[in-house]
Amino acid sequence: MIKNELTSSLLERFLRYVQVWTTSDSNSAGRGNQPSTKNQFDLAGILESELKSLGLEDVQVTDHCYVYGRLTASKGLEKIEPFCLLAHIDTVEEVSGKDVKPQIHKNYGGEDIVLKSGDILSPQKDLALAESARNQETIITSDGTTLLGADDKAGVAEIMTALEYFSKNPQAKHGQIEVCFSPDEETGHGMDNVPLNLIKSKYAYTVDGGHIGELETECFNAFKSEVTFTGVSVHTGTARGILVNAITMASNFVTNLPRHESPETTSGYEGFYAPMSIEGSIESAKVVIFLRDFDSESMEKRKALVETLAKASAASFGGKAEVCHTQQYLNMKDGFKNRPDVIENLVAAYKKAGVQPVFTPIRGGTDGSRLTEMGIPCPNIFTGGHNYHSRTEWASLEQMEKAMTVLVNLIEK
Numbered sequence: 091m092i093k094n095e096l097t098s099s100l101l102e103r104f105l106r107y108v109q110v111w112t113t114s115d116s117n118s119a120g121r122g123n124q125p126s127t128k129n130q131f132d133l134a135g136i137l138e139s140e141l142k143s144l145g146l147e148d149v150q151v152t153d154h155c156y157v158y159g160r161l162t163a164s165k166g167l168e169k170i171e172p173f174c175l176l177a178h179i180d181t182v183e184e185v186s187g188k189d190v191k192p193q194i195h196k197n198y199g200g201e202d203i204v205l206k207s208g209d210i211l212s213p214q215k216d217l218a219l220a221e222s223a224r225n226q227e228t229i230i231t232s233d234g235t236t237l238l239g240a241d242d243k244a245g246v247a248e249i250m251t252a253l254e255y256f257s258k259n260p261q262a263k264h265g266q267i268e269v270c271f272s273p274d275e276e277t278g279h280g281m282d283n284v285p286l287n288l289i290k291s292k293y294a295y296t297v298d299g300g301h302i303g304e305l306e307t308e309c310f311n312a313f314k315s316e317v318t319f320t321g322v323s324v325h326t327g328t329a330r331g332i333l334v335n336a337i338t339m340a341s342n343f344v345t346n347l348p349r350h351e352s353p354e355t356t357s358g359y360e361g362f363y364a365p366m367s368i369e370g371s372i373e374s375a376k377v378v379i380f381l382r383d384f385d386s387e388s389m390e391k392r393k394a395l396v397e398t399l400a401k402a403s404a405a406s407f408g409g410k411a412e413v414c415h416t417q418q419y420l421n422m423k424d425g426f427k428n429r430p431d432v433i434e435n436l437v438a439a440y441k442k443a444g445v446q447p448v449f450t451p452i453r454g455g456t457d458g459s460r461l462t463e464m465g466i467p468c469p470n471i472f473t474g475g476h477n478y479h480s481r482t483e484w485a486s487l488e489q490m491e492k493a494m495t496v497l498v499n500l501i502e503k
């Protein structure tokens with residue numbers, strides 16, 4: 091069906107997109123700026139003109155740097171329910187994304203790849219890379235002075251090239267498809283100004299996963315607990331029997347959290363308590379903890395335990411504790427309860443591409459989970475990118491091609 095011509099188009103797009111500097115800035119995003127960095131408009135503008143030349147309609151870049159476009163349904167298929175494809179255009183700020191010089195390793199044979207920075211990609215240490223070496227895949231890395239930006243420009247290139255397939259093959263029928271490329275995903279603000287006035291779809295897919303086969307339909311339930319201890323301050327020289335130290339209560343509380351349920355002692359489907367900050371004085375001390383759990387009932391138990399431990403610490407030192415829980419995001423799994431077809435269609439598209447779906451729980455939140463909360467169920471598809479957020483980030487062209495084929499299968503009727 092699709093080969094060679096589209097594959098080289100996919101590669102060409104990917105190489106071009108990663109060279110556009112789109113690093114986002116969480117401080118700026120935290121101050122309410124979107125996009126957090128102006129240069130994200132550079133890639134948005136490129137995508138806007140490409141979507142137009144591919145024949146999409148209503149193509150536009152919003153003031154907040156979201157790129158939107160709509161592929162009109164083939165004649166006679168206007169009644170098919172539309173869906174939206176999403177990917178993000180920014181890259182993470184921890185590693186430079188400026189002047190990316192992508193390196194292509196054709197028919198990669200498994201030798202160590204030594205990057206300019208001295209970093210080494212070795213199949214001995216990287217099982218996914220070893221697998222790609224066995225298949226002699228084409229590997230793309232940075233030169234080691236920057237990240238690569240496969241997260242998520244691989245996803246962007248895959249969506250764009252899948253659209254190119256339908257633009258070049260009018261005999262391939264499809265319903266209406268919407269696309270939305272978003273800024274600032276890496277800052278956690280990627281969905282803050284998502285243009286819901288434009289997006290009419292009732293379900294969507296993000297293309298922002300990793301290894302071939304990954305299919306993500308679950309993420310953590312996430313709450314932030316702020317525990318405030320109140321003590322009594324007096325001169326330390328005459329404090330006996332009077333002073334109540336909020337710092338002591340706070341540290342006692344943190345020590346009593348279950349040690350085997352922390353980020354550093356859990357993986358897979360296990361949840362945790364993560365103390366994030368502790369600050370204060372004798373009179374008042376505040377502890378911020380992140381609570382994470384895939385199960386909503388277990389999350390209620392975690393909240394209850396935080397309250398119990400906080401009150402116990404306060405009581406044993408004669409002070410007071412107040413607990414406030416704030417929801418950060420929810421497991422998107424529940425969002426699919428009424429729409430199992432959203433996942434079933436995707437699984438069928440994987441299988442048609444010869445890809446075995448591997449359901450992977452996301453130990454964090456995603457743009458997809460935020461959209462799901464907004465009532466638009468949104469699973470996440472692999473991109474073929476690996477070692478995200480690092481200088482040793484790499485992508486496999488063959489896996490990217492598979493991701494694009496999954497998208498084509500998903501769209502084609």
Ligand SMILES: [Zn+2]
Nearest residue numbers: 241242275298
């Ligand atoms: Zn990403």
